Amino acid sequence: MQKLDNLDVTAKLMLAVGAGAAIYLIAVPLAMLLFAAFRGPGDYLPFEPGARWTLEHIRALFTDSVIYTRILPDTFIFVTGTVVVVFAIGFGLAWLIERTDLPGREIWFALILFPLLVPTPVLAIAWIFLMGPNAGWLNLALRAALGLESSGPINIFSMGGLILCQALASAPFVFLLLSATLRTMNPALEEASGTSGASASTTFCRVTLPVLLPGVLAPLILITLITAEQFELPLIIGLPAKINVFSYRIYFELNPLSSLPNYGAAAALSLPFVVLGVLLLVLYNRLIKRADSFVTMTGKGYRQRRLPLGAWRIPALALAALYVALAAVLPAAVLLWTSFFGYALPLSATAADFSLEAYRQLFANRTFWLGLRNTLLVAFASALIVTAIGALLGWIISRSQLKFRHVLDFVSMLSVGIPAVIAGLGVMLLYLSVPIGLYGSVGILIIAYSYRFATTTRLARAGFLQIHKELEEASAASGARWMVTLRRVLIPLMLPALSAGFILLFIVGVREFTMPLVLYSQDNVVLSVLLWQLFQSGQPALSAALASIIVAVVLPVIFVARQTLARRALAE
Amino acid sequence: MTMLTVKGLAKSFPTAEGAVRAVDGVTFCIAQAQCYALLGPSGCGKTTILRCVAGLERAEQGSIAIGGRVVSDGDSFVPVHERSIGMVFQSYAIWPHLDVFDNVAYPLEVERPRVARAEIEKRVSDVLALVGLQTMARRPATRLSGGQQQRVALARAIVRRPSLLLLDEPLSNLDARLRDSMRRELSTLIRQIGVTALFVTHDQVEALSLADRVAVMDQGRIVQEGAPADIYERPKSLFVAQFLGAANVLMGRVEERDCQGRVRIALDGGGHCLTLVAEQGPGARVHVVLRPEDLTLSALAPANERNAISGRIAALAFQGSSVEYEVDIGGSTLLRVLARPQADLTRGTPVWISIDTRRVAIFGGADGSAAVDSV
Numbered sequence: 001m002q003k004l005d006n007l008d009v010t011a012k013l014m015l016a017v018g019a020g021a022a023i024y025l026i027a028v029p030l031a032m033l034l035f036a037a038f039r040g041p042g043d044y045l046p047f048e049p050g051a052r053w054t055l056e057h058i059r060a061l062f063t064d065s066v067i068y069t070r071i072l073p074d075t076f077i078f079v080t081g082t083v084v085v086v087f088a089i090g091f092g093l094a095w096l097i098e099r100t101d102l103p104g105r106e107i108w109f110a111l112i113l114f115p116l117l118v119p120t121p122v123l124a125i126a127w128i129f130l131m132g133p134n135a136g137w138l139n140l141a142l143r144a145a146l147g148l149e150s151s152g153p154i155n156i157f158s159m160g161g162l163i164l165c166q167a168l169a170s171a172p173f174v175f176l177l178l179s180a181t182l183r184t185m186n187p188a189l190e191e192a193s194g195t196s197g198a199s200a201s202t203t204f205c206r207v208t209l210p211v212l213l214p215g216v217l218a219p220l221i222l223i224t225l226i227t228a229e230q231f232e233l234p235l236i237i238g239l240p241a242k243i244n245v246f247s248y249r250i251y252f253e254l255n256p257l258s259s260l261p262n263y264g265a266a267a268a269l270s271l272p273f274v275v276l277g278v279l280l281l282v283l284y285n286r287l288i289k290r291a292d293s294f295v296t297m298t299g300k301g302y303r304q305r306r307l308p309l310g311a312w313r314i315p316a317l318a319l320a321a322l323y324v325a326l327a328a329v330l331p332a333a334v335l336l337w338t339s340f341f342g343y344a345l346p347l348s349a350t351a352a353d354f355s356l357e358a359y360r361q362l363f364a365n366r367t368f369w370l371g372l373r374n375t376l377l378v379a380f381a382s383a384l385i386v387t388a389i390g391a392l393l394g395w396i397i398s399r400s401q402l403k404f405r406h407v408l409d410f411v412s413m414l415s416v417g418i419p420a421v422i423a424g425l426g427v428m429l430l431y432l433s434v435p436i437g438l439y440g441s442v443g444i445l446i447i448a449y450s451y452r453f454a455t456t457t458r459l460a461r462a463g464f465l466q467i468h469k470e471l472e473e474a475s476a477a478s479g480a481r482w483m484v485t486l487r488r489v490l491i492p493l494m495l496p497a498l499s500a501g502f503i504l505l506f507i508v509g510v511r512e513f514t515m516p517l518v519l520y521s522q523d524n525v526v527l528s529v530l531l532w533q534l535f536q537s538g539q540p541a542l543s544a545a546l547a548s549i550i551v552a553v554v555l556p557v558i559f560v561a562r563q564t565l566a567r568r569a570l571a572e
Numbered sequence: 573m574t575m576l577t578v579k580g581l582a583k584s585f586p587t588a589e590g591a592v593r594a595v596d597g598v599t600f601c602i603a604q605a606q607c608y609a610l611l612g613p614s615g616c617g618k619t620t621i622l623r624c625v626a627g628l629e630r631a632e633q634g635s636i637a638i639g640g641r642v643v644s645d646g647d648s649f650v651p652v653h654e655r656s657i658g659m660v661f662q663s664y665a666i667w668p669h670l671d672v673f674d675n676v677a678y679p680l681e682v683e684r685p686r687v688a689r690a691e692i693e694k695r696v697s698d699v700l701a702l703v704g705l706q707t708m709a710r711r712p713a714t715r716l717s718g719g720q721q722q723r724v725a726l727a728r729a730i731v732r733r734p735s736l737l738l739l740d741e742p743l744s745n746l747d748a749r750l751r752d753s754m755r756r757e758l759s760t761l762i763r764q765i766g767v768t769a770l771f772v773t774h775d776q777v778e779a780l781s782l783a784d785r786v787a788v789m790d791q792g793r794i795v796q797e798g799a800p801a802d803i804y805e806r807p808k809s810l811f812v813a814q815f816l817g818a819a820n821v822l823m824g825r826v827e828e829r830d831c832q833g834r835v836r837i838a839l840d841g842g843g844h845c846l847t848l849v850a851e852q853g854p855g856a857r858v859h860v861v862l863r864p865e866d867l868t869l870s871a872l873a874p875a876n877e878r879n880a881i882s883g884r885i886a887a888l889a890f891q892g893s894s895v896e897y898e899v900d901i902g903g904s905t906l907l908r909v910l911a912r913p914q915a916d917l918t919r920g921t922p923v924w925i926s927i928d929t930r931r932v933a934i935f936g937g938a939d940g941s942a943a944v945d946s947v
Contacts (some may be wrong), residue, residue, distance in 0.1 A: 470665035473628050476652040477659035478679035478728065492669045
């Protein structure tokens with residue numbers, strides 16, 4: 001391992017900029033959050049003249065009965081319910097696709113990724129069209145089939161509906177994590193048990209399960225954390241159902257119905273959330289280390305033993321089809337239909353109702369083009385920043401001997417534990433306090449989005465670990481300065497990992513809804529926020545048209561993503 | 573002229589159990605065009621020294637001068653890319669995104685001031701011809717065999733004509749057959765281009781056959797340095813004797829000593845005795861080191877039984893031109909003997925082992941230090 005003796009000033013400067021940017025993007029907004037929680041009165045910014053130190057926000061945390069009677073129970077039921085359902089779906093799908101001879105595995109794999117790629121409001125709106133209690137397609141179909149009257153039987157605007165939707169939306173994420181676990185398990189481990197005289201069931205209990213356990217528990221922790229951070233569906237589906245979870249409450253403090261934003265209360269509410277996030281992450285990292293020490297992937301190619309489904313093939317196919325229908329095919333269909341025919345019934349509509357009016361209106365709307373430009377610009381710029389920072393951090397963490405590298409590792413990991421709504425709040429507090437004209441601009445979104453470098457750091461670190469250190473040293477021993485080594489050896493070798501990270505972050509950027517909503521202004525509107533606004537203002541056809549356009553943009557990405565990402569990057 | 577001078581080099585690494593002194597005050601120098609080997613078991617610090625010389629690690633103490641220029645001492649440190657070195661890595665470190673030519677051309681391409689393209693082309697072709705890869709210039713690096721990778725690594729290391737060529741276990745990644753031929757080739761090539769070379773290895777055959785001078789290392793120190801034959805013939809310690817050959821080591825006790833300096837040593841266990849010239853006085857515990865190739869095996873009792881040991885063949889392994897016999901000499905002691913194949917010697921045959929006492933090394937003390945050469 002080298003210290004930095006061999007680096008020239010430019011190289012050191014570059015690494016320092018990377019490390020500095022990482023800390024700035026995460027630690028400074030968090031520090032602002034901490035200040036805001038202890039400064040009052042609540043509608044004052046932490047460093048505004050007139051603000052003073054106070055414990056009133058912290059005290060309110062303990063005394064506000066809404067927190068105990070509503071927010072905590074709702075959050076707990078939402079998170080627990082979602083995790084149970086999403087794990088059942090994710091594990092079922094992963095097991096069917098990785099360990100059985102299910103027909104059409106590649107196609108299922110691609111379709112399952114759909115919810116991961118489109119912005120959550122697109123899905124939320126589609127599900128409301130499908131499962132709305134009065135006129136939802138599924139309800140109409142069920143009522144007709146069962147001979148029922150009035151509304152229902154499915155009511156999306158309920159805790160059950162919210163949990164189902166969140167589980168459908170998060171399933172691909174769990175699916176990818178568990179696929180990786182199942183795929184990298186060396187079948188020789190099971191075969192060795194068999195040749196030792198153990199029966200199939202003994203092998204499963206004594207070998208398969210214990211070996212898989214860390215690789216299954218780690219995703220469980222992660223999805224618990226990520227569900228607790230969810231904001232989009234609790235806002236769009238939970239709010240009409242009067243479900244009040246933590247993340248929404250923070251947003252509510254910032255956008256109360258009839259008073260000034262209460263920064264202090266929002267910040268104080270965020271603190272326990274961040275602490276919980278960090279604790280879960282520490283646990284997650286422990287489990288991941290354990291899972292890695294079981295590493296079963298040797299780099300040697302081996303064929304995964306697949307269980308023949310036999311007669312179970314039909315129910316297995318039906319399960320996969322049910323998920324794909326609910327999470328991908330029906331949402332896409334209902335959006336496309338609504339964009340052409342309005343929010344009308346499929347059966348009652350005639351060819352004469354067909355209209356391109358919604359698209360015409362959309363294309364004539366200046367805000368649409370602004371939103372499109374902003375969405376692509378912010379996603380592209382933040383993905384670029386995050387990939388660059390991730391690569392530099394990955395290098396420092398995997399290659400240098402600096403003590404400081406553990407801090408960087410922790411900071412980059414921290415970004416997973418910070419919900420978007422809190423990140424948005426921190427950035428808001430920071431740039432409202434520092435008057436450099438960023439607030440309300442596209443620039444603040446680029447900065448806000450760029451706090452998510454955990455993924456790229458991990459990808460880059462894994463990439464560097466795969467590049468034998470001697471490949472780098474050989475360049476230095478050939479007389480190349482570090483910058484030359486970087487340009488001519490490291491970047492070319494890292495290109496697959498870096499581009500995977502970039503595409504992934506670009507998709508995350510296009511999907512982002514929470515931060516642009518928290519930081520919304522007329523100038524920095526993005527498509528996901530515009531979509532919600534259109535839907536809120538009662539324009540189903542227009543919002544369906546916009547959602548369809550987003551889906552049309554995303555669909556080709558599925559196939560790119562399946563090749564470059566799913567198999568390698570998301571497994572990280 | 574001295575090409576490399578290393579003085580008082582020391583470096584330690586932090587571990588869970590505290591700092592470990594990987595290199596502990598090492599001093600040596602290499603003359604121009606000399607090939608120098610650092611030989612030792614893994615973890616003896618030899619690779620750390622090589623990496624310090626290359627500039628991939630920074631020593632805590634001591635100084636390093638390459639071609640008369642101090643590259644590392646207490647105050648100054650010349651980074652690796654500014655040192656006049658070429659290095660062959662253990663893994664060869666052939667860049668997979670470049671083909672053979674581009675791998676070899678790299679050191680010239682990054683050189684400042686710039687080397688003209690025509691000059692690069694010429695020098696790369698020359699060096700590829702030298703290592704016998706002239707027809708493979710455009711082959712992707714990922715499609716090279718182990719031996720070819722080794723040649724590319726060597727070509728890349730010598731293409732900019734460095735003052736010093738460094739080789740880190742250069743043959744350890746090759747299979748046994750290839751290793752023998754590459755060793756000969758490497759030896760010829762290094763002498764042909766007349767480069768000064770420092771290499772580290774844990775393989776005594778490699779060190780003894782390739783190097784002009786060998787330093788045997790143990791626990792971060794050089795324990796013996798000299799010409800290969802010198803070290804092999806006259807090891808100064810039990811460690812060196814054992815490390816340089818797969819030697820038999822027997823324990824014994826000096827029984828008596830005559831006026832001519834001859835001592836009689838009673839070997840533990842079997843009741844055998846040896847009489848030879850040694851320094852130790854009566855009562856001393858000694859290690860007796862016998863090399864398998866220095867022992868003679870016969871089914872008949874030798875004329876002079878004084879320095880012969882009787883036993884029975886316990887096992888034998890045919891190795892082609894020779895056979896390795898394991899002879900049970902009693903007291904659960906097995907002696908390994910390397911001899912020409914003899915049809916009458918099979919498992920269970922009673923045999924005599926004759927010992928040429930001039931080839932026996934005796935080391936006193938329980939730890940085998942205080943080495944004494946036999947005469």
